[in-house]
Amino acid sequence: MELYEAIKARASVREYSGSPVEKAAIKRILKAGTLAPSGKNGQIWRFAVVQKNKKLLREIADCTVYKDFVRAADCLICVYLDKEESYHYIKDCQAVGACIQNMLLAATEEKLGACWLGEILNRAADVRKLLKVDDRYELMAVIALGKPTFRKTPRTTRKPLKECMLLNK
Numbered sequence: 033m034e035l036y037e038a039i040k041a042r043a044s045v046r047e048y049s050g051s052p053v054e055k056a057a058i059k060r061i062l063k064a065g066t067l068a069p070s071g072k073n074g075q076i077w078r079f080a081v082v083q084k085n086k087k088l089l090r091e092i093a094d095c096t097v098y099k100d101f102v103r104a105a106d107c108l109i110c111v112y113l114d115k116e117e118s119y120h121y122i123k124d125c126q127a128v129g130a131c132i133q134n135m136l137l138a139a140t141e142e143k144l145g146a147c148w149l150g151e152i153l154n155r156a157a158d159v160r161k162l163l164k165v166d167d168r169y170e171l172m173a174v175i176a177l178g179k180p181t182f183r184k185t186p187r188t189t190r191k192p193l194k195e196c197m198l199l200n201k
């Protein structure tokens with residue numbers, strides 16, 4: 033898929049068919065994440081992937097108000113920031129954001145449905161306990177991943193570019 037096409041095609045998908053996602057596709061998505069830029073090439077992103085253990089997947093899903101659709105995902109990619117390797121908090125959070133967007137675009141290329149979950153950060157402590165992740169890692173987001181249903185996701189609107197412009201001299 034051409035890059036602009038993928039950027040346009042990406043949309044949050046919140047309905048999954050229940051079919052399994054290929055392990056190889058998940059690996060390609062994670063690798064795409066690691067190709068993101070990061071301050072000083074620090075690569076402070078870390079991933080906890082939950083796919084096989086459906087009980088654990090449901091327990092993590094239950095940590096967000098969006099649990100109904102998250103429980104139907106086949107895979108959850110929990111994205112962490114390694115605080116011990118971090119050199120500048122804001123810049124490292126931005127790098128993790130770039131990593132997440134790369135993964136969302138890769139999921140689009142793989143014809144998978146994906147949704148960036150931020151609300152779950154309210155229950156980051158519970159997610160940590162479930163995953164048994166050390167507290168040097170801070171949860172940045174969870175990506176819900178699954179084969180999409182045939183129903184087309186309605187496109188969200190965007191502000192006209194003019195409204196986003198502060199200056200163009």
Ligand SMILES: Cc1cc2nc3c(=O)[nH]c(=O)nc-3n(C[C@H](O)[C@H](O)[C@H](O)COP(=O)(O)O)c2cc1C
Pocket residue numbers: 042043044045046098147148149150151152188
């Ligand atoms: C930081 C961040 C947090 C988000 N958290 C959630 C979330 O918790 N639940 C959810 O359903 N969507 C979440 N989203 C997805 C947004 O709702 C979505 O990107 C936005 O409405 C635009 O729609 P689109 O992704 O289809 O273009 C989040 C997106 C971002 C970037």
